Amino acid sequence: MRLFPVVLLCALATTTAYGVDFDRCLKSVQNGDHGTGRIGATDNEGNILNDVQNAIGLTYTLCVQACGGGPEPFDWSTFSREFSAWLLPWLALISQLPFGPKDRLDNIESVLLTVGSPTLAAYSLALTVLNGRWIARRFSKYTYPNVRNAVRALSSLQQAPIQVSDRDGLLASLIVLPQNDEWWKELIEWLEYPHTWSVSAVTSIAWVVIAYAFTVVDSFTGDLSPDWVRNTCGQSVASIWLWLLPVVVGWLLVSPKCNEERLRNAMLRANLLAYVATDSQVLLARRLSKDHHAIDLALVELEDDNLRVDERNTAPVYNFARFLPWVQSVETILLCLEAASARCERHESVDNDNEWVLTQPNEKPDMRHRMGNLRQVARYCTMEGLQLHPSRKSRGRWGPNVRSRIITASLFALFLQWGTWAAIIIVYFTPTTGLGCRSASYILFGVLSTLVWMLLLASSLLSHCVTASRPNRACRWLSIELRRLGKLVATFNALWIVATCFFQFTNFYDNCYCNSAVFGRRHSAFNVIVIVFGDTSRRMWDAWIGGTFLGSGVAIIFVTFVVLHINPTLPKELESQSQTEDICVCRCN
Template sequence: MPAAMTMHSYVCLWLAFIIPVLGVNFDTCLAEVRSGQWGPVGGTDNHGRPSNISTATAITYELCVAACGSGQADFQWNIFSQQFSAWLLPYLALVSQLPFGAVARLDNLMSMLLTVGSPTLAAYSLALTVLNGHWIAQRFSGVSYPNVRNAVRILSSLQQSPLQVNTDDSLLASLVVLHSNDEFWEELTEWLNFVHTWSISAVASILWVITAYVFTVVDSFTGVVTFSTLNANGQAVGSIFLWLLPIVVGWLQISPKCDSERVNQAMDKANKIAYVATLDGEPTLASNKSNKRAIYLRKGAGEIHRDEQCTPPIYNYARFLPWTLAVENVYYAFREASERSNSYQPVDSAKGWEKGDRNMRVHYLNRSGSQAQVTAYVRTEPPEIYPRHRSRWGSGVVSRFLLAALVALCLTWGTTGAAILVAFFTPTKGLACRSGSYLIYGINSTLVWIMMVTSSVLAHYSTFTVSVKGRYFHTRSTRLAGVLSIFLRRLGKVLASINTIWIVLACLFQFGSFFDRCWCDSSVFYLGTKNAYNVIDVAPEDVAALNAPWIGGVALASGCAVLFMGFVNVLINPALPAD
């Protein structure tokens, strides 16, 4: 709370320099217009229809500029402080509960800017994470072989890491087949069993947001509405930031393994006890043969794959395709081993099948052999075509992408649309500064998501090579894809940073009366200069008419947030396959 109050004081002090304290008093201006000081023409009712100047409750845009000026309304500290503390400050505090974990602070800062600047990308990465967890459990559901359950846990936990799988030199085959590697799977599962989960500060921040949202929504319907409080009302602000609540709660439920140092340490420790088959059939530590490992985390992959190296889970969008391919390689190895063990085929075909028991379904004597035997045990095709026949994109990627995109866009535009709805129907009705600011935020959020996802697809495509006389080369198209990937990623991050600043400033401007000026309050952009008018004297029937769009906005934003959390909870923690 002290930190939050410090932020509050800092923002207020900063705002005092950019927003003048003294401005236009629209009540005084309307009184002058009614007195006839500015002539008999220009008065309207609150629907824009011409009215007697002495009883006018609104004035045309042209008269507003002439009589009141083009400046903003008076900055009222009590309104700004109340609205900022109730609507915006709880969300700014909740941002600190997002999972980070990158080694570089700049990457953590960028992940925060990407989240706030593009809730679409944040929701997409979260939805993709739970869909991947469900997909991998389904993918391995028909496999029954020792360590398969631990393999699913490990691969799912490594979604926040640049996972790589090496099938050369029987490394992966040995890791799957040899009973000497049982310890590898068990220990790595244990070492990755740390969580970014609930804490007192996280629960307090979430409860603060929920309580503030409920109380302020109730207050907005029951409080006294005036011209000043109507335009500074934070109903729309509360809706446009409501997406943050299911995002934070979702990540806390998933508990992503995003601590870069701990994940790398766990992988290094596990790879030290990984065994590989040899020519004579006696397994040896993989570290005795080379620095290559079957499962490892890519390091120093270059600028094209930079986002894959960043462990904050919002970057899961960048790891989606390479992670899927890595999982596929492990799956095929386990699948072939499972099918052969179900047919009672030992690794060493010269030996007979040793029956297991209820504690050991596949006897360890059936899981030993030479390098050639181990490799052949998990191979589905002849060496000359393996594994080039497989998709370079992975299975099920399109359906998961489409579903993740759908729920992400629904959450983004459900909350953004609610904010636009509330601001649009607040007198004067129409698309103006407030509703337009929210619309720009939603559009930019979607554009950032499109850029970043396209960048990840191009980055994956840039890894494709063609074989010429046994040598592999990159084509002109793959090199161009790499350049475009870097450009789109950087452009997306710049736009996300700008969008973050934009939405925070838009909220501050709304609370600080910056948008209370003739041009904004008259909805000139929507109605046009000749038809625009500024409602100053808000009638009780105008306030009553706001109940429907305000209730609709609350229902739309909260409904989309609840549905998104329901989506996450349905898919989280899927049933794991049996060993």
Template sequence: MHVWYPTHFSDLEGASLPIVLGSVNFDTCLAQVRNGDFGLTGGTDNQGRPVSNISLATAITYDLCVVACGSGSEPFVWNIFSQQFSAWLLPYLALVSQLPFGANNRLDNLLSMLLTVGSPTLAAYSLALTVLNEQWIAQRFSALSYPNVRNAVKVLTGLQQSPLHVNADDSLLASLVVLHANDNYWETLEDLLNYVQTWSIAAVASILWVIIAYVFTVIDSFLGVVTYSTLNSNGQAVGSIFLWLLPIVVGWLQISPKCDHERVHQAVERANKIAYVASPFLPNARSTSAKAPATVHRDEHCTAPIYNYARFLPWSLSVENVYYAFREASERSQSYEPVDSGLEWEKGVKGDRNMRVHPRNRTGSLSQVSDYVKIKAAEFELNLKPRSRWGPGVVSRFLLAALLALSLTWGTTGAAVLVAFFTPTKGIACRSGSYLIYGVNSTLVWMLLVASSLLAHYSTFTVSFKGRYMHTKATRLAAVLSIILRRLGKTLAALNSIWVILVCLFQFGSVFDRCWCNSSVPYWGKHAYNVIDVTSSDVEALNAPWIGGVALASGCAILFIGFVNVLINPALPD
């Protein structure tokens, strides 16, 4: 139903024109414009050029659109909404449930889900870092030949989802590396952490559902009958903007992160009970339960894999501390130096990989064990540069992970923007602008949270003053800024996840089917016009951007999956 009220619109030859209130039907509006019901001006072709005869108009100016059709949207049709929602959006929402969570409370799991949907950049960055860290640690330890090196690499790789801190000056680290009695510790911990998150039927079904839905979207875009109503509600843009979720879920399923908080905690507890410390060689039966995390390091203590961005720097430093201990022990064993300098070097057992260094060469007092893994004085004097407090190789891994994350984000988001931009009337409008906002916010969340993690790590730096280690004003300020940026980033991520869902619902519910959106007013300004009668030439012109969008989104997703498969499961040291 339309309600008509008389008014005057001076720009249209001074004719007395009715304003339409209520639901909008653009086909009806165009027919009335062609009949001259709203004057003889305001009609254009599909490039926005005025037509000489109003009866030939296939588009109308934005001003005439508001007068003839009203400022509202087309009516909500439940059948269309439910069909499009279940076909294009529901598969992706179901796939979100296959993400690895594993936090010790439901709120942290919910926050990790909001972070993933709100910032695919952050999700892809944490996943890429995890793969690069696995490759890096395998290469880092590859030249070492001391017993338990292989198990140590597996354990440290599996603890990427845990708040790992290793004190290089702790006698326990030296004992774990050197003592033959601790071989069982490494084997037990590696075995307990060697569980795999299987490809469940639900996960495979969700992945196949997404792939089939996207393929059907693409086929329907090119083979379906294109009309004005189906052109703007096409699901190709929605399918592209969520396509990043597919390589993220597949990647985590392949990596199988050790993110089950309770399981990892129990594994470490059981291994700690059989750990030995040099002299008096008694089992360390004390529980090493973690302290409550400080506010500035809260994300570091959350075991959901998306928080690997917060553990990147402290994990790298901890790995480096363990590496130096194994390196020194390996070099001394290759020089045939036993832990107890008062003993002769005992040859290992041939054919036994774990007995290449005889157990007698790996026994000694607490001071001997600690000295065995310390850097030699001569080497320390030659190496004048102090060890970095940021960790080795972090810049290259950060840059590569950032490049991969941004490529996946803007490959899928850019494809959605591209499809919406060239859909008549082309330009930045409600749909393309909404997708663009989602991509910008995703990148901004990543920048805020990565900056927060850098500041949190810097806040741990101390200076020596009169024999005491103290924090400076700069480190205390960094801690405060880290908390602020972290909370701001998480809030923006939650809002962005809600935003992208609403954008999809608005598109399927015809909320964007209104004069302002369909006329691309932000792009064309006062020259804005609304294409209503889509011609065959318009449809043919869409082939190039639609093919480009499909190639861009699917290509970036495939490349990201390929990157994960190339670097995953690197060769471990023997």
């Protein structure tokens, strides 16, 4: 982090001490100060002219000879205007990203990971909304009490590492016993700590949208002067940050529960209400000498586990690391719930001595059918004696529909990331056309962002393999090193994109090398200093229009994807019977 201000100061010092004036250089060439004839004076297309007086551009060799290799001088008024109009709104919008951990360093790390890899940020967001829709559909076929609450609770717990335990009948008791209906209700109520819309969030988003609109309008209302054309690179800066808008809006729509302290307190308070069946009676779980619960957070357990350190960070950008463990926890709960629902549909009581009392289809089963001892409750949540559809008998270590969700989330994440091409197109077709310093910087940002996503996704898959199956020392080491490398690259990439924007505003890129597009043109590189109306300017206008529609369209499509997948239809909750409530009060007392 300390290197960034040093690099910026060096850039400012360089542009101030060795500043050049391209207009003056061109004038000197036109006056014949560097010779006449075919010395390297060009037109807009890079064609070498016989008459230097008609020159509007210079070959790279002549540019260095006439102007030197340094950039144009730094202009504070220009820098402050462009920075505040085109970059500052986006940097301010970063503050609206959802944070979670108590540790400030963890929050800074999540910001660097988001900025350094928009692909990863969009992937975690897409995965989250897909998971919410998947779990709602997965549980929709069951009609046992608390199915709806289970979906809401498990969806909200995607931002935290959860652990599920069926030891001593804890999970079976949590699902079957009517006393635990209150546990589900209270957990849902205490989890209502969303990161959602606020005045500051709306203001930041409005500021960004208005600034981007002004940038676009300014790009199409100039006079094609060299300074104006170079300054319209502000549109490319806005386009390279356009991914941030749908990510922030998406998380505000999802409203993740990611505050670590509140998540911990919510689970702690709910577990104080949990009941568990024993051999003789039903007791509060906290009265037993147990140090575990049916559903709990693994924040403490993962604190010293170097393999699964990302799972502990409750910032939503880390949902990619919690995805597979979360699916396994959901499936464990679903197994118990599926068995209980199937037995309930067959009119089986937990205690077979209780004759089944018919109820209305939309009502909970009588409380007496949900009471029993530890052995009976545990058996009620197993598949013993039940016949299931063949497709439900095989359960892999990964979980159902995992591959399709990973692929879908990946495609949308890459789609949003490579909307970066809008910025690349804008600078690529701005004279001098071709691959130059600015477009190459944007391409590098996109490539490194994608690389970070690949590294961390591979790390999470290896971590799950090591955790869910036989431990493998080589896979464990590889997972840890891939994670470290991915975060290192993300940190560099975050600093790189900010530095790239600063370089544009400080004229650091306004030198013969960058303006001549040497990266792409090689030996035919040339620097257009004056732009005239013609094919080049028309292509430039088309590129700017196309880039604007491309970047805006990608952002709108991604937000639409999030909107269509949030708030899925939840399973219908069974209604309570008045007599059941009276009996429950008596039994609980």
